Amino acid sequence: MEKEKLTDVPLHQIQIKDAFWDKYIRLVKDVILPYQWNTLNDNVKDAAPSHCIKNFKIAAGEAEGDFEGAVFQDTDVAKWLEAVAFTLDSSGRDEKLEKLADETIDLIGKAQCEDGYLNTYFTIKEPDRRWTNLKEGHELYTAGHMIEAAVAYYNATGKRKFLDIVSRFADLICETFGPEEGKCHGYPGHPEVELALVKLYRATGQKRYLDLAKYFIDTRGVGENYFFQKKRKKNISRYRLAQKSGIAQSSISTLLNRKSVPTIQTLEKICDGLDITLAQFFTEDEEYPDLTSDQKQLLSDWNAMDDHQKELVKAYIQGVIRK
Secondary structure, eight states: OOOOOOOOOGGGGGGOHHHHHHHHHHHIIIIIIHHHHHHHTTSTSSSSSOOHHHHHHTTTTTTTTTOOOOOHHHHHHHHHHHHHHHHHHHHOOOOHHHHHHHHHHOOOOOOSOTTTHHHHHHHHHHTTTTTTTTTTHHHHHHHHHHHHHHHHHHHHOOOOOOHHHHHHHHHHHHHBSSTTTTBBBBOSSOOOHHHHHHHHHHHHOOHHHHHHHHHHHHHTSSSHHHOOOOOOOOOOOOOHHHHHTTHHHHHHHHHHHSSSOOOOHHHHHHHHTTTOHHHTTOSTTTTTTOOHHHHHHHHHHHHHHHHHHHHHHHHHHHHHHHO
């Protein structure tokens, strides 16, 4: 006998009429959501600054400044939008509240990168460090909350703009992660995106989102811990290294086959792709400090020398050390 599956009941089909609960339902719409909006915009006196909306304006090119807040600060506006969606869905449409949400979604869309990436911390502060710290960077966690908010808003209003924004981001995540060769075989340091991808699959019917959610779930806890493995060994394909470092794959192959000597600038790009420092490139000790500008210059000068010049320099250095 086939078991019956549980299904969600749409919020607009649920009505609560109770003297106790009615008060708190109204409180969310009339007091909490407006207060949270003012907090997100740093308009609450004596409250710690959020900088959340300001971060999106900076990422969108509408304001200048530096990123402020936690690495997962974007989730605050995502949870606010999700709460707005639940309120509209359960209590009925509200033109003023919906307009405010639509304007916020417009801002989020402007902050999205051309390839679909959406995260103000990494866009503003560390644009070259995407997906390099899955354990603590919270990129997938933040993406999950944004996806959940978009699905909730689509369910409440039928408007697709937010859903399309996060779908572009989810497509990029699908292109980046998975079991296939050349993709990142990691998983979120903080689970959240998995359930969000399932919700996105239900909203769009795109099975790739469900498949990726399954991959993240099935990969966690199997074999060697990804985060320990990543710290112990930097082992990525030449194709992936070329993508991450911005160097042509043919050039990577030429260097690895020792057919040319890389410049210091090329080495720095390769190190960025491997998520290591230049100093770590020359040593197995990952606690080795970063090279100074003088040390980098010495390496650059060394690469420019011929064999005879290098022998002279080594002899000179040994003479100085022995004095």
